[in-house]
Amino acid sequence: MRIATWNVNSIGARLPRVLEWLEAAEPDVVALQELKCTSDDFPHLPIRALGYEAVAHGNGRWNGVALLSRVGLEDVTLDLSGQPEYEGVVETRAVGATCGGVRVWSVYVPNGREPDHDHYAYKLAWFDALRGTVASELAADPALPYAVIGDFNVAPTDADVWDIAQFANSTHVTPAERQALADLRAEGLADLMPRSLKGEPYTFWDYRNGAFHRGWGMRIDLIYANSPFVALAQDTWVDREARKGKGASDHAPLVVDLTDPVTVSP
DNA sequence: ATGCCCTATGATATAGGA
Numbered sequence: 001m002r003i004a005t006w007n008v009n010s011i012g013a014r015l016p017r018v019l020e021w022l023e024a025a026e027p028d029v030v031a032l033q034e035l036k037c038t039s040d041d042f043p044h045l046p047i048r049a050l051g052y053e054a055v056a057h058g059n060g061r062w063n064g065v066a067l068l069s070r071v072g073l074e075d076v077t078l079d080l081s082g083q084p085e086y087e088g089v090v091e092t093r094a095v096g097a098t099c100g101g102v103r104v105w106s107v108y109v110p111n112g113r114e115p116d117h118d119h120y121a122y123k124l125a126w127f128d129a130l131r132g133t134v135a136s137e138l139a140a141d142p143a144l145p146y147a148v149i150g151d152f153n154v155a156p157t158d159a160d161v162w163d164i165a166q167f168a169n170s171t172h173v174t175p176a177e178r179q180a181l182a183d184l185r186a187e188g189l190a191d192l193m194p195r196s197l198k199g200e201p202y203t204f205w206d207y208r209n210g211a212f213h214r215g216w217g218m219r220i221d222l223i224y225a226n227s228p229f230v231a232l233a234q235d236t237w238v239d240r241e242a243r244k245g246k247g248a249s250d251h252a253p254l255v256v257d258l259t260d261p262v263t264v265s266p
Numbered sequence: 267a268t269g270c271c272c273t274a275t276g277a278t279a280t281a282g283g284a
Contacts, residue, residue, distance in 0.1 A: 009272075009273070009283085010272085010273055010274075012273090012274085013272080013273065013274090034273095034283085036273065036274065037274095060274090060275095061273090061274055061275065061281090061282090062273095062274085062281090062282070062283090111282080111283065111284060112284085113282085113283090113284085153283095153284070167284095170284080171284070172284060204284075205268095206271075206283090206284070207270090207271035207272055207283095208270075208271045208272090209270055209271085210268090210269055210270035211270085211271095212268060212269080212270095213267075213268050213269050213270080214269090214270085218284075220284075240268085241268090243268075244267090244268045245268070248268090249272095250271085250272075250283085250284090
């Protein structure tokens with residue numbers, strides 16, 4: 001089973017690239033983030049034509065997440081348990097589903113903007129709701145392969161940004177954000193590190209200043225998986241090709257291949 | 267090489283991204 005996560009930075013603007021990528025990469029389950037559309041405006045038709053059913057959770061101009069699957073899409077959950085509001089709104093940043101015997105969450109963690117901004121406190125509160133949701137789901141079915149995948153908007157270590165000196169007084173690298181990731185790991189999830197291509201683990205490169213061709217990237221799209229999921233994982237990588245050329249998202253897909261769960265024959 | 271910001275909006279500037 002092939003599972004991927006991709007912040008597409010608008011499904012409307014990215015649809016040609018997304019369809020092209022689905023046909024070429026043939027993933028079974030895909031988590032999308034930053035749809036920038038409403039649930040009703042999600043392009044179900046062309047995606048269904050490629051064999052995927054989808055659940056989209058979006059409320060307009062910003063945010064929005066989806067799960068695509070060609071191996072079943074069951075027990076769909078919109079939003080986290082106790083998900084905090086921002087400016088009075090529960091934003092569309094999380095959707096979970098069980099696909100082909102694997103429980104997956106597509107998450108788009110708030111950016112945080114600046115360490116002294118309200119959005120940063122919101123980000124940390126959002127992580128706490130994610131931790132709580134994960135804890136209760138893992139306890140309910142410890143043997144179920146389980147992963148939270150998406151844009152976490154945190155670089156787990158200094159090696160996950162091209163130059164840590166550029167991040168003084170910035171979000172994405174602060175001790176509190178990294179502690180939020182550590183708290184998730186403490187609930188039983190592991191950071192499934194992608195195989196390094198060109199010596200870089202990055203999943204995001206800013207559009208500005210030619211960041212991609214200069215190697216100015218960040219690893220902020222992550223796969224946080226429990227032991228049963230990790231035990232099935234064969235290979236994990238970033239599809240840098242999808243970041244190239246005209247009309248690309250500023251994020252690349254992060255992909256993991258799992259062996260299909262073994263069926264015991266008599 | 268991959269090539270020097272992009273996207274959506276009651277738009278013609280602004281907010282957000284990270």
